[in-house]
Amino acid sequence: MKDAGNFPIVGMVGGGQLARMTYQAAIGLGVSLRVLSASGDDSAALVGADVRIGSHESLDDLLAFAKGCDVVTFDHEHVPGEHMLSMWTAGVVCRPGPDALALTQNKLLMRELLTGLGMPCPRFAEVPAAAPLRFLESFAEESGWPVVLKAVRGGYDGKGVWVLDTLNRETAELVQGLLARGAELMVEEHVPFRRELAALVARSPHGQGAAYPVVETVQQDGICVEVISPAPGLDDALALRAQGLALELADRLGVVGLLAVELFETESGLLVNELAMRPHNSGHWTIEGARTSQFEQHLRAVLDLPLGDTAPAAPYTVMANLLGGTDPDVYSRYVHVMAHDPAVKVHFYGKSVRPGRKIGHVTALGHDLDEVRARARYAADHLRGPVPDA
Numbered sequence: 001m002k003d004a005g006n007f008p009i010v011g012m013v014g015g016g017q018l019a020r021m022t023y024q025a026a027i028g029l030g031v032s033l034r035v036l037s038a039s040g041d042d043s044a045a046l047v048g049a050d051v052r053i054g055s056h057e058s059l060d061d062l063l064a065f066a067k068g069c070d071v072v073t074f075d076h077e078h079v080p081g082e083h084m085l086s087m088w089t090a091g092v093v094c095r096p097g098p099d100a101l102a103l104t105q106n107k108l109l110m111r112e113l114l115t116g117l118g119m120p121c122p123r124f125a126e127v128p129a130a131a132p133l134r135f136l137e138s139f140a141e142e143s144g145w146p147v148v149l150k151a152v153r154g155g156y157d158g159k160g161v162w163v164l165d166t167l168n169r170e171t172a173e174l175v176q177g178l179l180a181r182g183a184e185l186m187v188e189e190h191v192p193f194r195r196e197l198a199a200l201v202a203r204s205p206h207g208q209g210a211a212y213p214v215v216e217t218v219q220q221d222g223i224c225v226e227v228i229s230p231a232p233g234l235d236d237a238l239a240l241r242a243q244g245l246a247l248e249l250a251d252r253l254g255v256v257g258l259l260a261v262e263l264f265e266t267e268s269g270l271l272v273n274e275l276a277m278r279p280h281n282s283g284h285w286t287i288e289g290a291r292t293s294q295f296e297q298h299l300r301a302v303l304d305l306p307l308g309d310t311a312p313a314a315p316y317t318v319m320a321n322l323l324g325g326t327d328p329d330v331y332s333r334y335v336h337v338m339a340h341d342p343a344v345k346v347h348f349y350g351k352s353v354r355p356g357r358k359i360g361h362v363t364a365l366g367h368d369l370d371e372v373r374a375r376a377r378y379a380a381d382h383l384r385g386p387v388p389d390a
Contacts, residue, residue, distance in 0.1 A: 007031055008303055011066055013056050014075035015042030017349035017358075018279045018295075021287070022075070023048055025295035031303070036065040044075075046350040059083045066092045073257060073302045074278055077104040078154075095205070095256040095302040096277045103253065104277055108152045108186045117252060119245065120271050122264075126152075127185035132175055133167060136187060140167075143189035149175065152184035161222060163190065191271060193264035197231055198282035199246035200260050200294060202301045209250060210297065210307040211243040212290060217262070217282050223356070226376070227319040229285050229312065232369055234265075242270055249275070258283070258298045281321070286310075288345050288363050289317030314365035318372045320380035322346075322360040327385040328353040337362075337379045344379045 007030045012019045015037025023044060026033040036052050037045040045051045054061030056079045063086075066072050071093045084098035094101075103110040111124045123143055128135055140147050151160035164171045178185060196219060200212045216231035217224050230239070246261040253259075260280035262273040283294035292300075292308025300307050330353060337346065341364070348360040362383070364376040 005030065008070035009034055009050075009068060010299060010302065011036065011069035011072040012044075012075055013062070013065070013072065013079055015039070015044040015048075015051070016075050017043045017351075018075035019044035020047055020349060021284075021293075021347070022279065022295045022299065025293055025299055029296060029299055031299055033299075034065070034069060036061065043349045043351060057083075059086055062087055063090060063092070071095055071302050073298070074101070076278070077101060077276070081105065097254065097256070100253050100255050100277055104275055106152055107150055107274075108184070110275060111186070111188075113253075114249075114272055117249075119249065120269065122148075122191050122271055122273075123189040125187055127175070127179075127187050129179050132179060132185070133172055136164070136175065137167060139187050146190045148188045148190050150186050150188065151178070152186055159222070191264045191266060193266050193271070195231075195265050196273070197234070197242060197263040197265050197270070198227075198260055198280070199242040199263060200258065200280060200283045200286075201243065201246040201250050202258050202294075202297045202307055203247070203250040203255050204301045204307060205256050205304045207251065208307050209247045210310050211247055212283065212286060212294070212310045213312055214239045214242045215282055215285070223321070223323070223358075224281050225321050225323070226373070227282050227285050228369070228373070229289055229317045229319075232316075238265070238270065245270065245272070257301045258294055284347070284361050285317045285319035285363055287347070289313050289319075289365055315367050316369045316372045317363060317365045318369075318376040319361055319363045320376040321358055322348075322362060322380050322383055324351075324353040324355055324357040324359045325384040325386065326355055330359070330383055330385070333383050333385060337382055340382075341375050341379060344375055346379065346383070 009032045011034045013036045015035050019035050020043045023033050034050040035044045035048050036054050052065050073095050081102050088098050114121050146163050146165045149162040154160055196217045197214055198217050199214050202210045213230040215227050215229040218226040250259045255277050260276040264271040279294050279298050286294045291311045297308055345363045351359045362376055362379040364372045366372040
């Protein structure tokens with residue numbers, strides 16, 4: 001089934017801000033975007049013309065949603081694996097496919113496959129349900145304290161990750177409580193990294209690839225607060241290594257669409273931290289900062305269209321995430337931010353304001369990195385509003 005003008009229909013499972021921003025890219029391409037949203041109040045559902053309300057955990061809802069779509073893609077990784085396989089078997093074109101997407105749903109499986117491919121990763125192990133504390137002690141004897149405890153499934157923005165400085169009563173109760181609730185756990189060495197980087201690439205079904213500049217991501221409390229493109233001071237050879245590694249992973253894993261590879265830069269080189277097979281927070285800067293936004297690129301890739309130019313639009317682009325504060329009246333501060341710096345671009349996600357919640361982002365471009373960072377941070381801080389004293 002095609003839309004008017006014989007343009008395709010892309011279905012996106014998930015109604016969050018990634019789907020919302022993909023809508024904007026679809027309009028320019030002339031592509032119809034259909035969204036499966038859990039609620040009419042979700043970010044994309046507030047702006048979309050073709051929104052179907054349903055659950056990504058219901059196979060019936062997924063199959064009904066996919067009917068008439070030329071390709072189905074995702075703004076999150078939470079569709080159950082068995083549903084993905086059933087959709088695939090029923091003839092639904094899913095991009096990325098079930099085998100690739102399964103890696104983002106299971107961190108242990110991802111680590112095992114990456115190390116099997118020879119990719120540099122932190123040392124890791126599965127935490128057994130039997131004698132887990134003894135196992136953690138043994139693991140730490142080799143890697144040293146602290147260690148990083150992770151939930152194998154789920155978790156984002158710092159959720160599902162715990163840094164354990166030692167095993168004491170509190171941390172032992174945490175581990176035993178998680179296992180008692182049925183959580184699968186893994187442990188990794190704590191990497192003394194210099195900074196965190198992200199390499200964003202795209203791959204089409206016939207194997208065309210495209211890479212964006214490698215960026216630096218700045219984290220606070222497990223949440224990305226700032227992205228700098230390109231990563232300042234990054235050695236050219238290391239940047240090429242990061243891009244090449246991401247393109248190789250996309251090819252060997254059979255990814256179709258975007259692949260974001262989160263990396264640790266260490267004294268000895270790069271380590272792979274996490275993967276995401278969808279538009280990613282580290283790529284929001286591309287809306288204004290690259291010739292082709294990550295959202296347009298994702299649509300091009302899943303439709304097997306020629307991929308777009310990834311060249312930067314300015315020497316530096318800085319994206320600052322807008323986190324909610326205690327004052328929900330964000331709009332009242334909008335005028336000042338626009339008047340103070342007309343070149344700053346502000347994106348809101350249609351979300352209600354809660355302290356610490358991502359409700360949007362701001363982007364600034366320019367030639368002087370310090371100035372660009374200051375402009376982006378000023379806008380984000382002002383829109384957030386007053387921060388109460390600790």
